[in-house]
Amino acid sequence: MMAGLLFTQYYSTLGKLKLLRNNTALRVLTTTQRQHSTNDGAGIEYLHKSVVPTMHYQKSLPRLPVPKLEDTIQRYLAAQIPLLNDEQYSNTEKVAHDFQNGIGKQLHEELVTLDKNNKQTSYISAPWFDMYLSARESVVLNFNPFMSFNPDPKLEYNNQLLRATNMVCSAVRFMKTLRAGLLEPEVFHLNPAKSDTDSFKKLIRWVPSSISWFGAYMVNAYPLDMSQYFRLFNSTRIPKYNRDKLFTDEKGHHLLVIRRGNLYVFDALDRDGNLINPAEIQAHLKYILADPTPAPAFPLGVLTSENRNTWAGLRQKLLDSGNGEALNLVDTALFCLCLDEEDMRDHIHISHNMLHGDGCNRWYDKSFSIILAKDGQAAINFEHSWGDGVAVLRFQNEVFKDTTEKPLVGPGSPPASVDSASAVKQLEFKLNAELEAGISKAKENFHAAVSKLTIDAMEFKKGGKVQLKKNKLSPDAIAQLAFQMGFLRQYGQTVATYESCSTAAFKHGRTETIRPASIHTKSCVKAFIQQPGQHTVEQLKGLLNECSKYHSQLTKEAAMGQGFDRHLFAMRYLANSKGIALPSLYLDSAYATINHNILSTSTLTSPAVSLGGFAPVVPDGFGVGYGVHDEWIGCNVSSYPSRNVHEFLKCVHKSLEDIFTVLDGKPIH
Structure with a gap:
């Protein structure tokens, strides 16, 4: 229906007016800044600690005018x-x-x-x-776009397990920085020499939120709306008849991982909400990558590629069959990590794989998925109803910057000696003949659509x-x-x-x-x-x-x-x-x-x-x-x-x- 229309909602402005340039522009990467350090004061839990609170400008943003x-x-x-x-x-x-x-x-x-x-x-x-939530077409090809990451400049860090571990850690650090109000606000600086300075930030933080936008405006800085950011994590689009709903539950501490169409969850945060040891995340991902469980005959993820009313009906049947707890773990997961088993041949292969893939190793309804091919090629595929590209691109920029400058694991980092078999839970679903038929039909419909x-x-x-x-x-x-x-x-x-x-x-x-x-x-x-x-x-x-x-x-x-x-x-x-x-x-x-x-x-x-x-x-x-x-x-x-x-x-x-x-x-x- 409107995939390009919806995908382009942010990107066209970048590179023209530069109105929405990320205020934490990525610097040229050096190969010496590889090891994580706490010298920036952020520690292991946060990407950085902004002087100005993340949502400081939100209350005083100007309102969108209705044109004459x-x-x-x-x-x-x-x-x-x-x-x-x-x-x-x-x-x-x-x-x-x-x-x-x-x-x-x-x-x-x-x-x-x-x-x-x-x-x-x-x-x-x-x-x-x-408009988004009432659309009944499949989100695949009609809504979800992809953006692929550049490779890590240091080649050995493009190993699938290493890159997956570092990206999960950086993603969680981004989430924690955002929720603590420590993420730098999104601001376009027309005169950065005046507005993108420590002295200005120390001053503007004391200006009340109700008028802070005007303080930024006085020095030619334009804060941007960040209201959509809260839907980035623990969020899923839930299929319902005629109109879907957006669901967010910030209490979830677990990650959803999909490999060979099998779904796994494990906690990426501890009971106190802190990032678990990166070596443990590495161990859990290594365990999943080594799991010999074959691909299921009826992979549940392909249902998320269906017509929304069809999927809504099948989801209700899943709930009626006693799958509520497993579905809830999917819906409340921080985000989805898809571990693919193919190497990418070229840009065209990357585009097809990251835009739609095979339909079975995805959960297209999650707010976003990080997809990692066997050779470490990575991309974000995101569901578009919850917001536009502003939050996703900022997230992608920060994750790339953090994983390439401050990776938490490296080629010489051994996974932790932990019991991943008990920490990682493979989700099992009870399927009847009707659900199996629905999954088979969804596969047919998916392949018919993407083959064109x-x-x-x-x-x-x-x-x-x-x-x-x-x-x-x-x-x-x-x-x-x-x-x-x-x-x-x-x-x-x-x-x-x-x-x-x-x-x-x-x-x-x-x-x-x-x-x-x-x-x-x-x-x-x-x-x-x-x-x-x-x-x-x-x-x-x-x-x-x-x-x-x-x-x-x-x-x-x-x-x-x-x-x-x-x-x-x-x-x-x-x-x-x-x-x-x-x-x-x-x-x-x-x-x-x-x-x-x-x-x-x-x-x-x-x-x-x-x-x-x-x-x-x-x-x-x-x-x-x-x-x-x-x-x-x-x-x-x-x-x-x-x-x-x-x-x-x-x-x-x-x-x-x-x-x-x-x-x-x-x-x-």
Whole structure:
């Protein structure tokens, strides 16, 4: 349904406005900082001890604005121009203005009133949660994305057992740091020389939470919403008929580990809530990796890949069959660790394995899973209903930093001499014929779905961020333009394109959409592809500049909550909830077309992450994960059979070649 749409909710802002840059940026790693030390004052229990409490700014965050109705309609129509012919646009323009002057005005006023009466949250938060949790499609391919870790720079630390142990320890340390209020708040520093300093932090910590945001604002620092972080741990999406529920129980001290489709739990925290000895965690994981228990004929995890109503029914049957205690251990676990038995061949293999795997060695409903292949390749696959990527990326960055700079076990560290056989509990489930049939059917459905997915990757090595910035062009705008060019080369048309932008600068902000297909990209694409000899190099540079300026404007508007998609979505949700007949704007075929996002795109660059990926959000679409690096541009793209992803990437590569040829002052051929 919306995997790319939902995956991109944070990442597009990174690398454009840099609005949501992690304020604890990862430094270049050295091979000398391997052994854990307590010199930073954090000790073994915490990653660090922030001077400013984690949630210090939360109370005073500004509220997400409801855009003016006339602005929303104007932006909506501007985004429709490149997608419609003159007759279609004329009709849509009339429908949109009728909405603005009629029922839309009423819905907007009611939305504003509702927002004023709910100052503790944002106008989009409840409808957005409802959209996720009411969706009945499988979370696999439709919602859950993945982000793979870069390898540890010190090769011997990429051993599966070592890396799993260190990642579990760092994950628990992150959780403890967060819950103790010692995790550095997420802040974007426009002037870090003033705001990202010890002296400022010591001052701002004494400013009352009710006004602390304004203190940060005075020195050009922008704290971000962290309300979703509490769902990171001990959390699971529980299937229910028609609408799932989110469940969190912070009392759980145990980790869920899956290997060969078998489920195990063991405590990663002691009775006092302290991290158990890392050598014990290593011993328990070694025990699980050596367990000769064969893969079960009916692996329970595959049920989490089912249609949500189907899974809800089967889960109730599991409960009725006496599996409540085992399911509760799964649901309350800190998080899920998946230990796979394959080595990864290449990036494509990594993408398929981390995005969906075989369906049996996963529990897709956990808030997140750390997946570790046999060769130590690691990734996070996360369930998306509980929140956006802000918390997950921060978690991934911190875990990578901690495991590579301060690993708690190393190649010479022996596992503890403990009785893992009694400490590790393998979960057993009572299955009847109906449940076994349900698991078999879920396997069939899973394999039918993932067998249709193709993933391919491309690296453009002839230029990147440095050259684009020298030419005063937005790197993200040019990448998006290349996708527009690539699609037109391949299919001869401009289509609905989605790029999401976080609105975490606001209390309970979620996302807003950037609409990269514009009249400017359409003009530029036409000049480059359909009229290659009719423009001078300078004219083509001018068109690139117009695309860049307009895309930057759209990005800024989206980050400030001034797009049109969420506003229209919230008014539609309000009409539905009040039993009002759906206004004609939402019945217009142009509205359906612009929300059928054939190009769903997401950008991500982080020192911790090697690549990210997701499936297309519509059957005839592309799921485009990309990164613009200093000297190169990379894409990781997925498609179903109705689109040719290999050809698309060739067309994108050719488009980038043409753009950089022009930037070099040469004509294109």
